[in-house]
Amino acid sequence: MAANLTPVEEAIAHLLSGAPVVTGSERLPLTETLGRILAQDYRVPADVPPADNSAVDGYALRTEDYSPGQTLSVSDRIPAGSAPGPLKPGTAARIFTGSEVPEGADTVIMQERVDVIENGILINAEVKADQNIRRRGQDLAEGSLALAQGTKIRAQEMGLLASMGIADVTVVKKLRVAILSTGDELVDPGNPLGPGQIYNTNRFTLLGLLAEAGCEVVLCETLRDTRSVTRETLERAAAVSDLIITSGGVSVGEEDHVRAVLEESGELTLWRMAIKPGKPLAFGSINGTPVLGLPGNPAAVLVTFLVVGMPYIRTCQGRLEVHPVGQQVPAALNVTSPSVRREFLRARTELIEGKVQVTAYPNQSSGVLSSACWAGGLAVVPEHEMVAEGDLITYYPFTELLS
Structure with missing residues (x-):
């Protein structure tokens, strides 16, 4: 692995090892x-169900009372919601789906296999015990x-x-999360752009992701590129949240203050991960509150949140299942240049020549968020590996990554 790049599994394990589980309910x-x-x-x-009940509209009877060609009289009618009395021997009871099976009956014949005649019914089917009966407790047994x-x-x-x-x-209780976007160039949608400005994409991506993850956003602000403002806002966010998520400000530039503030005033325990997109990812804390520092590029924010942030959030929530399972799907793509980083391609499955295969968006730049709108999930290219068409590749649908 390239120097100073933490492997993906190692980074996730590091985050999860210290993830504080929410104790409130x-x-x-x-x-x-x-x-x-x-x-x-x-x-x-x-x-559940609390009593034997009929799975069909039909007739309840005792198998021992029936022989082929025999006519049975109908002694009762049992609509759903009523409490039937015991079945009269040698007879059948008209019964409806969900109705309680009367005591003594051990089978139900669906009405389509019964001829109603003047003196009762004639059955045109094999009669066996336990047909079309949902037994008491078959769904859930007491205790x-x-x-x-x-x-x-x-x-x-x-x-x-x-x-x-x-x-x-x-x-x-919902995990309380603060979202902090960094950059003097960021402008909220609805306002005109000035020279050198861009709209704050990441704020809204993260708002949506956190809502789907079942979190409560308690603070959502844009940080200007000064060390003092970054420190003050991080400390203020730490006082009201269980987790702070930042976007941008964790790379090596002179205006990347989040990483610097964590090193000076808090703790930085992870920086730079062997992932593509999203290498400049940071993790640490300030005043005891965890800080997950995501990259600034929009597609990298999405990928790193799904790959690293979601397992962390699930762990904090006390979830039973923390990691997505993924699917093995044939690739309809080629990767000819191995990378030292594990690549998560914005991809989707398509039916090609009668087979479900994974295709990737042509432009995998970390700034191309439209690729994620086209995609249905992420396909994984392991570090140091190539992929040829037809190779099995791990594919994670977005629905699974966010479930």
């Missing part, structure tokens, strides 16, 4: 928990672990909690 209505992190285990208070602490709540977890009758959920 809050209780929220189930309707407000999407995207939040469970602060405790949830065990099943009672069997079992339904959802573990650290689980991120998606729509399906909301539904599962509801199935257990849980209306209020204890979740981890």
Whole structure:
């Protein structure tokens, strides 16, 4: 590895080894928990479903009461939501999807396989025990672990909690994050650009990324390029946040003050990572609050946040799953010049000649953010390696990187 460049795994391991887990929690209505992190285990208070129920509209009966060609009389009608009495021997009960199966019945025949005749029903199907019956507790058994602490709540977890009758959920408090953009050249959208000025792209990229990551942005400011302003703002941000994320100001230029302030007034434990884009990445702290210093170029901000920042945030949130898994997909691209840095290409999967393959955006410059809008994720080219068309390459969809 090139001198003074920290390998990606080593950098991530360094960050995660000291990541402070948020200890506070809050209780929220189930309707407000999407995207939040469970602060405790949830065990099943009672069997789900609470009783045997029918999986179809049809007729419930006892298999021992039926023989081929036999007509069965219908002794009961069981709509959903009613409590049926025991099934009368030698008869069938009209039953509907979700209705509780009456005591004594051990099978349900779907209505499409039944002929209704004057004296009852005639079944045109094989009759076997346990057909079309959802048994009590088949989804969740009383006392079992339904959802573990650290689980991120998606729509399906909301539904599962509801199935257990849980209306209020204890979740981890949101990680409080301060966003600080650096540079005298930065102008907020909506204002005219003067000579040498550009719009503050990174602020809005980070606002979106942090919202998707389930964080609360408590401070969002632009730092002017002076040492005193940088120090004062970092210290002020440290007082109100759990994590400070900066963009720019961590390279080797005379106006890159974030790294210098961390070295002078705080702690700098990581600087320069073997990643492309995003080499000038820094990590440290000021007044005890962690500081993640991202590069200034827009695409590099996105990549380094996803690759390094998200595992760190997940760890702080107490998440069960910290690292994305990725997919192995054939490459529809060539990389002929090995690099000492691990490259994360803005890429997407496409159906080419009947096969799903990974293609990369033609311009991988760290300043080309439009590449990320075209892309569906990141494809990885390991350091010191080349890639030829057809080689398997690791691909991370953005949805997985931000989940």
